Structures are given as structure tokens and as C-alpha cells.
Amino acid sequence: MKFMDDNLAIVVPCYNEFERLPKDEFISFMKKNTRCKIVFSDDGSKDNTLQLLKEIKESCPQRIFINVLESNGGKAAAVRSGVLYCYKHNLDFDKIAFLDSDLATSLKACVKVSKHIKKI
Template structure:
């Protein structure tokens, strides 16, 4: 079962290592990635385009022309993924949260690709505990939050 992952970028040119992304994203067979450029004024969009062009078919790119809040950018990515793919689980990573929590994009990509099955099982258990069935946008989850909870419970391979 594939997991959809939305990664929102805004002026992250210096944080993006295209070689690292390509290496790890091509190994992540059960991830469908949507890279969202949130009106970056630097070279971020070009780097994301390089990643999309050099990766296998599991990477999509959404370019937002006018800056939006992180939540709105995630919704744009979720809407795109919902229309393009048949996914039951969609998570997101905001690069703004990465910077505040002192993670690197590279470490999160690595942790995500190594722990796909654990994240998926955790998401299924969270959804089963909810009494009311959620809409698509309500069920989109924060991958950083999940990884932190799984790390606390000693269920992660690496972070």
C-alpha cells in the first residue's frame, strides 16, 4: 500500500541536496511524493524540478505562484494527490517545521523511506481510534509528528 507524502518548500535552495533526494526517493517504492513549491523567490523550484525529472515515476511537483500558509500549501498538494492517485494515506512535511525542530530534510527523507511500514501501521491505528470518519483533508497527517511519537515509543529504525 502506498503512502502519499507532501513536502512543502519555501526558499529552501540551500537545504536541498538533489543527489541525496534522488538516491533515497528512488529506493522508496511505496511512497508517492508531491513536492510543493510555495512561491519561492530563490532557486528552489528549479532544484525540485531537477529532482522530479531525475526520479522514477513516484515524484510529482506542484508550483504555487502566490505564497500561501503551510496549511493551504498542504491542502494544494493533497488536492493534487487525491485527483491523481488512489491513496488512502497522505502525510506531509513542512520545511518550516523542519527548521524549528532542528531536523534536516535529508534525515527525514531517510527516516521516512526506512520506516514506511511503521508509519503506515501507526496511521491506520490512529484512524481506527477515531469515532468519526474523517474527510481527506482531515485525515492528512504530519509525518514529523508521527516520527517523533514513534521515536518516543522506540519503534523507529533511525531518525
């Protein structure tokens, strides 16, 4: 059993989040948490969400990824696609999680909980 600071991939499904997504919180978090990766899974947004995600990615291009779905398939489809993206692109992770883009559950809380989950 391993309960250490493993590499964590966090999938964040997004749909028309331009006005709500807390850009600065994601950027600040990624600068402090070098063992984390974030995959934003854009679920066919019609607003400027994709542009905002690209701006966030610029802050940490080696650990922030954008998965773009051509059309809106719903939250579950965006999460599933984001998880598959992690495997398809061989992202280095030991654990995987997903969070809502509004960070109703904080990134910090996600990392804290992940430390209590066994690595398989």
C-alpha cells in the first residue's frame, strides 16, 4: 500500500465556462503542485471557453492539457473522454480524479483526498 504524494491527473469537464471558470485559481494551483496534471475536457463549448483554457495552458504547458470534443455530449461523456485522453497520451499519473470547473470542490481538497487513496 502506498499513500504518498503520487502523480495525480485531474480531469475537468467544461461546457460554456468562460464566465465561471476561475482561471487564476487553476494557474496558482499548478505552480504550487508540480506532481499534478490537469486535463480540461471541453465538451463542445460555444462561447470563448477554449480560448480561456489555452490561456491557462500557457502558464504550465507541460502539465495542462486540453481535450476538445466536437459536440456537446454531456458531463459524463466529457469526463470519460478526459480519462481516456490521459491513457491515450500516456500522461504520467498514479491516480486520477475529476472536478467541476467551478471548483465547488477545491483543487486543494482533491489533492488532500487523493493522498488517502491507495495506489493500485
